[in-house]
Every structure is written in C-alpha cells, then in structure tokens.
Amino acid sequence: MSQGNQYKGFAGWLEKRLPIISPADHFFNHYPTPRNLNYFWNFGAIAGLLMGLMILTGLVLAMQYNPSTLHAFDSVERIMRDVNYGWLLRYLHMNGASFFFIAVYIHIFRGIYYGSYKGQREVLWILGVVILLLMMAIAFMGYSLVWGNMSFWGVTVITNLFGAIPVVGDTLVTWLWGGFSVDNPTLNRFFVLHFLLPFVLLAVVGLHVLALHQVGSNNPLGIDMKGPQDSISFHPYFTMEKLFFIGAFFTIYFLVVFFAPNMMGEAINYEPANPLSTPEHIVPEWYFLPFYAILRSIPDKLGGVIAMGGAIVILALLPWLDRSPIRAARFRPIFQVMVFIFVIACIILGFVGAQVPADPFTIYGVEVFFGWSVLTVGQIFTAAYFGFFVLLPFVPLFERPRKMPRSIAEAIDGHA
Amino acid sequence: MAEQVQDDSKRDFLALSAYVTLGVGTVAGTLGILSSLTPSADVLALASIEVDVAALEPGQAVTVMWRGKPVFIRRRTAAQIDEARGVALGALKDPQTDADRTIEGKEEYLVVVGVCTHLGCVPKGQKDSDVRGDFNGWYCPCHGSHYDISGRIRKGPAPKNLEVPEYAFLSDTNIKIG
Ligand code: HEM
Ligand code: FES
Numbered sequence: 285m286s287q288g289n290q291y292k293g294f295a296g297w298l299e300k301r302l303p304i305i306s307p308a309d310h311f312f313n314h315y316p317t318p319r320n321l322n323y324f325w326n327f328g329a330i331a332g333l334l335m336g337l338m339i340l341t342g343l344v345l346a347m348q349y350n351p352s353t354l355h356a357f358d359s360v361e362r363i364m365r366d367v368n369y370g371w372l373l374r375y376l377h378m379n380g381a382s383f384f385f386i387a388v389y390i391h392i393f394r395g396i397y398y399g400s401y402k403g404q405r406e407v408l409w410i411l412g413v414v415i416l417l418l419m420m421a422i423a424f425m426g427y428s429l430v431w432g433n434m435s436f437w438g439v440t441v442i443t444n445l446f447g448a449i450p451v452v453g454d455t456l457v458t459w460l461w462g463g464f465s466v467d468n469p470t471l472n473r474f475f476v477l478h479f480l481l482p483f484v485l486l487a488v489v490g491l492h493v494l495a496l497h498q499v500g501s502n503n504p505l506g507i508d509m510k511g512p513q514d515s516i517s518f519h520p521y522f523t524m525e526k527l528f529f530i531g532a533f534f535t536i537y538f539l540v541v542f543f544a545p546n547m548m549g550e551a552i553n554y555e556p557a558n559p560l561s562t563p564e565h566i567v568p569e570w571y572f573l574p575f576y577a578i579l580r581s582i583p584d585k586l587g588g589v590i591a592m593g594g595a596i597v598i599l600a601l602l603p604w605l606d607r608s609p610i611r612a613a614r615f616r617p618i619f620q621v622m623v624f625i626f627v628i629a630c631i632i633l634g635f636v637g638a639q640v641p642a643d644p645f646t647i648y649g650v651e652v653f654f655g656w657s658v659l660t661v662g663q664i665f666t667a668a669y670f671g672f673f674v675l676l677p678f679v680p681l682f683e684r685p686r687k688m689p690r691s692i693a694e695a696i697d698g699h700a
Numbered sequence: 701m702a703e704q705v706q707d708d709s710k711r712d713f714l715a716l717s718a719y720v721t722l723g724v725g726t727v728a729g730t731l732g733i734l735s736s737l738t739p740s741a742d743v744l745a746l747a748s749i750e751v752d753v754a755a756l757e758p759g760q761a762v763t764v765m766w767r768g769k770p771v772f773i774r775r776r777t778a779a780q781i782d783e784a785r786g787v788a789l790g791a792l793k794d795p796q797t798d799a800d801r802t803i804e805g806k807e808e809y810l811v812v813v814g815v816c817t818h819l820g821c822v823p824k825g826q827k828d829s830d831v832r833g834d835f836n837g838w839y840c841p842c843h844g845s846h847y848d849i850s851g852r853i854r855k856g857p858a859p860k861n862l863e864v865p866e867y868a869f870l871s872d873t874n875i876k877i878g
Contacts, residue, residue, distance in 0.1 A: 437821065441842065444820040459734070463743045465768030465815075473737070560763065560770050562821040566842055580843065585818065585859055642844060 311497060316515035317522055318503035320692050324398075325501065326529040327391040332489065333530065334384040339482050341377040342426075349429065351475035353468045356431035357556040375545040381423050382548050383537045385571035388416065396602070397623050399611030400502040406603040408495035411488060413600040418485045420572070420596075425478040427569060431471065432553030437566050439466050439474075445579075448586040465559065505695055506611025507688065514692040565640060573637030574630050578669065580641055581662040591666065598673050605673055608680040610688070618683040622672055629668040636662040743767075748878030750870065753809065761826050763814060766877050770814035770822055771865060772838070773875070776849060781807055783836070784850040791854075794861045798850045801864050811867050811875065812851040816840040818858035823847060838862070 289299050289306070299305040348367050350359035363370035392412070395401060401409035428439045443460050447453040462469030500509065509515050516522075540547060548570055552563045568576050578595050582588040606619075613620040635647055636658055645653055645661040653661050689695035749766050753773060756762060761774040776784070784798040802810060814822050818840065824830040825838035825847075833839030833846035835854045840847075845856030852861040867877045 441819040441821065444818075459738050461739075462737055463739045463768060464747075467743075467768045469740070469743070559765070559768060560822060562840075562842060564841055566821070583857060585857065 313517075313519065315497060315518045316500070316509065316512075317518045318501055318509055318692055319514060319516050320503050320505060320696060321501065321522065322504050323529055324390070324394040324504075326526050326533075327387045327394065329526050330530055330533050331384060331387040331391055332493075334380055334387060335482070335485065335489065338377060338380050338384060339486070341373050341380065342479070342482065345373055345377055346479060349475075351429065351472055353431060353471055353557070356429060356471060360430050372541075375541045377426075378549065379537065379541050379545060381426065382569070382571065383533075383540075384419065385423070387533070388419065389571070392416070392599070393627060396626075397613045398502055398504055399506050399606070399608075399613070401603045402506075402606070402609075402611050403502070403508065404499050405495075405502070408492060408499060409603055410600050411492040411495060413596070414488055415485065415492060416599070417596060418481055418488060422478060422481045422485065423569065423571065425474040425481075428471065428474050429478060430553055431557045433555045433557050433561070433563055434550045434553040434566070436466060436557035436559065437562055438568055439470065441566055442568075443470075445589045445592075448589045450586070502611065503692065504612060504614070505689065505692055506615070507690075507692055507695075510691050510693075567638050570634065570638075573635075574633035574669075575637075577633040577637035577662045578666045580637070581659065581666040591670075595669060598670070601673070602676075605676045606679075607677050608683065608685075610685050615686045615688050616679075616683055617686065618679050619676075622675065622679070625668060626672040629665040629672070632665045633662065633669065636665065748876060751875045751877065752873060753875060754873040758808070763826050764877075766813075766865065771877060772810075772812050772814040772826055772851075772862075774810045774826075774849075775808055776810055780836075780849045784848065787848065787850075787852075793853050794859070796850075796852060796861055801850055801852075801861070803867075803869065806869055809875070810849070810851060811864060811877065812862035813865055814838075814862070816842065816845055816858055817853065817860040817862065818843055818845050818856070823862075 289296055291299050291305050291309075295305045345363065348359065348363050348370065350356060360374070363374050365371075367373075395409065395412065424438075424442065428435045443457055443466065446460060447457045449456060458464060460470070461467065462473060503509075550567060567573070575592050575595055579588040579592040582591045608616060608619065610616055613623050636645065639645065639658040641657065641659040641662070643658050644651055644655045645658045693699070747767055749764065751762075751764050751773065753762070753775065756773070756775040758775050758777045759780075761772060763770045763772055765771070781798070787798075789795045789797065798807070801812075814826070816823050819842065821840050821842035823833075823838035823840040823845070825832045831839050831841075833855075835846050835848035837849045837851060837854075838847040839845070840856065840858065843857050845858035846854050847858075847862055848854050850861075851864070853859070865877050867875055870876050
C-alpha cells in the first residue's frame with residue numbers, strides 16, 4: 285500500500301521510493317532556533333564550511349602531490365611555482381587549517397562559557413572532542429607531507445612520544461614508522477591517512493549535527509526554549525545573519541591567504557627534510573603550542589605525554605565534572621572567573637610552547653612575569669589549566685548564582 | 701506425522717564452529733594487517749653497514765647513516781678516555797661504565813647512535829664548531845640534554861645514554877655496524 289505524502293512533484297515521487305525528503309525538510313525548515321543566539325553561534329557553521337574547503341583543496345592538491353621522500357618536497361614546490369593557481373590552492377589549504385582551528389577553538393570556548401555540554405548534550409559534546417582529536421591527527425600528518433625540515437623533525441619528535449609508553453614503547457614507534465626512523469614508509473602511510481581521515485571527520489561531524497538537531501541549540505542564557513515565543517525560524521533569520529558573519533570571517537582568512545600566507549608558518553619548512561640536521565628550535569604549528577607547552581612542563585618523559593593527552597581527553601569529562609545545573613557563565617560568578625583564567629592559561633601556554641624552556645618568558649619581546657623562565661611559567665599555567673577541571677566539581681558548593689530570567693522571551697521582551 | 705525430535709547439539713555445533721572461525725579469522729587477519737606495517741624485508745636488509753675509519757685522527761669524528769639514523773663514530777684522545785673512565789657510577793642517571801660502552805682493546809673508538817633518547821633529535825657535538833654541552837660530549841638543543849664523552853646522559857630530560865649499536869671490528873680500521 286503506497287501512501288501519499290505532503291510533498292508535490294518530483295519530491296513527492298522520490299519520497300515514496302526513498303525517504304530522504306522529509307528528514308531533509310525537517311532538518312532545514314523545522315529547526316526551531318532560540319531567538320537570542322549571538323555571534324558565537326556562527327563558528328560551527330564556519331568550521332563546517334572550512335572543512336568542505338579543506339577537502340576540496342586537498343583533493344586537487346593530492347592530484348599534484350607525490351608522496352615519496354625523494355619527490356615530496358619538490359612536488360610541493362612544483363605546486364607553488366608551476367601548477368596553475370597551485371600557490372592559491374596550497375595557501376588556501378595551509379592557512380585553511382589554521383582558520384579551521386581558530387573557528388573550532390572559539391566554538392569550544394563558546395561551549396564551555398555557555399555550558400553547552402549540559403542538558404542531554406553529553407554525546408554531542410563528546411563527538412566534538414572526537415572531532416578535535418581527528419583534526420589534530422589530520423593536521424599533524426598533513427604538515428608532514430610537505431617534507432620540509434620542520435615536517436621531518438616535528439614527526440620525529442611527536443612519534444617518539446609513543447616511545448615513552450612502558451614495555452611496548454620502542455616496538456610501537458618502529459611499527460608507526462614502518463622502519464627504524466621516519467622515512468618513506470612513514471610518509472606513505474601518513475599520506476593515505478591524511479587523505480582518509482578527513483572523510484572520517486566528515487562522518488563524525490554528521491553525527492555531531494544529528495545530535496545537535498536531536499537536542500536543539502543551547503543559547504547565551506542557557507535556558508531551554510519553552511515555546512514558540514522563545515524561538516524563531518532558522519531560515520531566513522539566522523541564514524542571513526550567518527552569511528554576513530561568514531563573509532566577515534572569510535574576508536580575514538583571504539586577507540591572510542593573499543597578503544601574509546606564511547605568517548603562521550615556519551621558514552625552516554621551506555628547507556627540505558634533513559635527517560642529519562635538527563633545527564635549532566623545533567616548534568609545532570601554532571594550534572598545537574599549548575599542548576606542546578604542557579608536554580614540556582612535566583620533567584618526566586612519560587608524565588609529559590600523559591599530561592598532554594590528558595589535557596585534551598579531560599575536555600570530554602566536562603559534562604560530569606561540572607555539577608551545577610546552571611549552564612550560562614553569566615549567572616555563575618565563580619565559574620565565569622574560572623573560565624577567563626582558563627582561557628588566559630591557554631593563551632599563555634601558547635606563548636610558552638613557542639619559546640626555549642630555559643630562556644626568560646616573554647610576550648612579543650616583553651618580559652612579563654618578572655623574568656621567570658619559560659619552564660616555570662609553563663608549569664604554573666599547566667597547573668592552572670588542569671586546576672580548572674579539578675576545581676569544577678566543587679564550585680556549586682560555594683557559588684551563589686545570579687538571578688536568572690524565567691524564559692528567553694522574558695529576558696528580551698520583559699514578559700514571558 | 702513423525703514427532704519432531706530436537707537435537708540441540710547440532711545447532712550448538714554450528715554456532716560454535718561459526719564463532720570459532722570468525723574469531724580465529726578476525727585475529728589472524730588483524731595480525732596480518734598490523735604486521736604489514738612493521739619494517740619490511742628491504743628495510744631490514746639495509747640493516748648493516750661497513751665503515752672504514754682509517755682516516756680518523758684522535759679527536760676527530762664522523763657521522764654515518766645507518767637504518768636512516770645518524771651514527772656518531774668518535775676517535776677519542778687519551779685525555780678524553782681518562783675523563784670518561786673517571787666518572788663515578790653514582791653520578792650517572794643511566795649507570796654504565798665506559799668499558800660497557802666500548803669494545804675491549806678498541807676503547808679509543810666510541811660508536812653511538814646519534815639520536816637523543818628524549819625525543820629523537822640529533823645532538824650537536826660532531827663538528828669542531830659545535831657546542832658540546834656541560835660535559836664536553838654532545839648537546840641536544842631540542843630540550844637541552846647534555847651527554848658526556850662516553851655518550852652518557854648527564855643532564856636534561858633524556859632518560860637514557862646514547863644507544864650503542866651492535867657493531868664489530870672486521871679489521872683494525874673496519875667497523876661493521878648492525
Ligand atoms: C580536515 C581537513 C584537513 C586538514 C585540517 C588538513 C591539514 C593540512 C595541513 C596543515 C597541511 C600542511 C600545509 C602546509 O604547511 O603546506 C596539509 C597538506 C596537505 N593536505 Fe591536507 N588537510 C585536510 C584535508 C585534506 C584532504 C581531504 C586531502 C586530500 C584528499 C588533503 C591533501 C593534502 C596534501 C596533498 C597536502 C600536501 C601539500 C601541501 O603542503 O599543501 N588534505 N593538510
Ligand atoms: S630530543 Fe633531545 S632533549 Fe629532547
């Protein structure tokens with residue numbers, strides 16, 4: 285028995301045979317959106333767009349790239365010099381990774397500040413942490429493909445981290461390399477994984493969005509929508525607002541691509557990989573710096589590795605560590621201060637990760653923190669980073685929440 | 701109609717054999733895939749090299765590539781050997797005597813893998829113009845590990861001494877590494 289459906293023409297015909305029209309319709313046209321979303325709610329969409337752009341530029345780059353230690357570096361230079369618009373593709377891809385991380389880091393900050401991991405959003409949040417881990421793996425392996433000297437030594441140092449694992453460490457590292465050092469087998473497998481994992485990422489992002497549509501968006505007040513007076517239709521209101529903001533964000537991105545494409549890169553990566561010559565100072569890409577700083581702050585090799593991994597994984601525990609029923613930081617005076625300290629710790633750790641441990645700590649050449657060494661400053665802010673998570677469960681015991689409106693509509697219109 | 705006789709043991713046999721085949725197959729397949737990623741025969745075949753050190757004067761060093769890694773060969777002066785022997789074991793993070801790290805009768809030559817045991821950088825100290833660190837051996841600039849003239853870790857985050865590869869003197873001045 286074939287039933288009619290509400291869709292007309294081809295859509296109705298297809299829906300009868302393949303039920304994809306109604307979920308898509310629900311997805312795009314029946315997603316009640318809180319009225320009070322602010323600009324922080326744009327970074328998810330931006331991250332998604334950038335992911336699409338990374339896959340697109342990555343695919344065409346891969347058609348020109350040669351994943352062999354003998355030719356990798358030259359093939360990237362060939363892309364830059366000889367391939368039509370190759371420089372543009374590569375600079376879009378290279379800086380796209382940076383802006384992808386900018387968008388995702390702001391997106392995560394938004395989640396923490398407004399308590400978006402609460403209210404049945406645990407799975408949504410954990411999928412987000414999985415996305416972050418995947419992005420890191422992808423970006424790390426992508427950077428190795430260039431086969432510059434920083435690529436080579438970055439891969440060497442990071443893969444060696446696994447050697448800290450007791451008993452199996454050394455065997456594991458040899459297995460990862462497919463040899464006794466970072467070499468052709470390593471580059472080959474990294475290329476395959478760098479190609480594959482973005483599509484895994486795409487699937488996880490799909491689940492992330494599915495979970496979002498199941499639970500609904502949080503909002504700056506952190507209060508659930510109680511009825512139609514609290515929401516507006518996503519389209520056209522938020523579509524327009526997002527288009528505007530996306531335009532602004534991409535303008536900045538393109539300014540960097542066209543006028544300062546190497547601003548966030550390391551000059552040493554324009555030298556071919558040399559297994560005999562370690563650069564004076566190995567620095568990862570900026571988006572890894574806070575975690576690299578945490579690694580180096582712990583004087584023990586294994587301890588450092590655990591702390592670095594833990595710094596990311598602990599994010600997944602937030603829904604259980606935060607025991608307050610109130611979501612938005614604006615109603616939680618202590619939590620609000622803690623989030624700001626946490627963000628400052630992340631930023632300072634970023635500076636720490638870029639500097640030599642024994643030197644005095646500076647920010648753009650200025651000695652802050654009384655000339656303490658980079659190592660000391662790193663240890664203090666590593667403690668602050670983890671302190672945030674350790675103190676979190678106890679905050680509700682002594683925090684007095686600020687007065688909250690009863691609904692979103694009340695906060696905006698003055699009546700519910 | 702004949703009475704239906706249930707013999708569960710046949711079903712159990714089917715289920716059990718299916719599970720066992722699935723289990724064994726999965727494990728065997730996984731091991732095969734994992735093992736395909738370990739160093740292949742051609743990589744292993746490159747695993748030993750011969751080096752002629754006849755041209756090396758006392759105090760000089762050469763770097764050769766072995767298994768994709770640098771190997772430091774240093775012909776040490778008498779003073780350097782004395783220095784290496786004079787260190788008390790108690791002062792070492794990874795206690796080893798200089799004799800443990802050299803071949804008897806050939807103590808002049810120190811052969812070590814030039815890879816920092818911390819995170820794998822190549823320490824400085826092979827060239828005359830290099831910094832040698834606080835213990836006059838090698839210095840790893842990556843996170844500041846200092847090695848002595850026996851390649852032993854003396855200061856910094858590295859946990860172990862520079863690795864001494866398996867090697868032998870084929871003749872007076874010919875070394876086989878690996
Ligand atoms: C989530 C998406 C992705 C991220 C975050 C990412 C990240 C990166 C990064 C950081 C680099 C190094 C850029 C440089 O310093 O030059 C890179 C290079 C590369 N990526 Fe990706 N990538 C992504 C997706 C892809 C995809 C889907 C492909 C192929 C299908 C791809 C192919 C390549 C190639 C061939 C290179 C080497 C050429 C170059 O350096 O520009 N990427 N990637
Ligand atoms: S790699 Fe040598 S000190 Fe870290």
